Amino acid sequence: MAISLQKGQKIDLTKGRAGLSSLTVGLGWDPVTAEKSKGLFGGLFGGGGTANIDCDASVLMLDEKGKMANKNSLIYFGNLKSADNSVRHSGDNLTGDGDGDDEQIVVDLKSISPSVHKLVFVVNIYSCVSRKQDFGMIQNAFIRLVDNSNNEEMIHFNLTDNYSGLTSLFVGEIYRHNGEWKFNAIGDGTKDTSISEIANKYV
Template identity: 40%
Template sequence: MGLTLRKGDALTLTKKDGSSLTRIHMGLGWDAAEQKRGFLASLLSGGKPQEIDLDASAILYTSDRRVQDIVYYGQLKSRDFSITHTGDNLTGEGDGDDEVLLVDLNRVDDSVKHIVFVITSYSRQTFDQIENAFCRVVDDALPSKPEVARFDLTEQGRFTAMIMASLSRNGQGWKFTAIGKPANGKVAHDIAAEAATVL
């Protein structure tokens, strides 16, 4: 079990021997909140829980906070091939990670100083319809793929996006920061300027 972080906490991504992590995956997940519905609404839905289609993305920034690249459901790989999105989850169903971004930290272009991970709602479903949102860092270089750090989001509200966390260069390695800042936008491009303000 990894270290549980709270909003604003930061962690340098190192192994037990002090060397830097090289390959990680950022897993993001969420569930539909329990909705109190009337008899007719329950009948029409067939008793099924509401489907929540959120999109996880990674925004890559230069040192002066300019957007260098965005990895999302419409572009599944960064131009430097350091980040791969494993695919879009259209419902939010199932346990564990709903969407995953694989990150090879050694391949991130030298001009990239920050990577911000965000969740957006293309269908404009708001975060008061969502619960148990989280992001977690997993060490993919080890066969056991241990969880390094986890950030569980407790905030809900009438916003359509969340700036979840960031990775920033820290000497020869990287630092992970739990952010949890609400925003509004359908896709990552919509909130890229606002996400830059957290760096």
């Protein structure tokens, strides 16, 4: 049974699970319906009653100093796998419609370079400025970790804060601690408008 985390909670992944090596990190979200919006978003809604919002999940692979070694340390829709193939992105989901994960990232913990100390999972809204969109228009956002050896959901973290006016979400991070891997439920929003703007802070 998955452990439900609250914002700011940290939990061991590999301690007590010596065989854990391959994880699927699932990220999901739903557009707010037009009815719930009470007309605030006007022309952004089409006939389907929901906003056409393109959220993108990305991973920043950081070293011990919290920096990216090179541009391939950013895994996103334009670079779907790391050089060592330890992190692989499922590809872009353009709408967020439907149940379950909207985007998935497979992480092979044992293949991650020793120089990488942290994987930071971020979701941002594509073209948020020109489309005048923010995370107040998204609901039911979550991140979950699944053990690929048995398809067991280990961790589930629902992002329940009010993210109105914010355009990027730092969802969670997997990081090294005393030779083991841990997960931190972050759930913080920022006003960064693109994944490149976020990535530039870590070079």
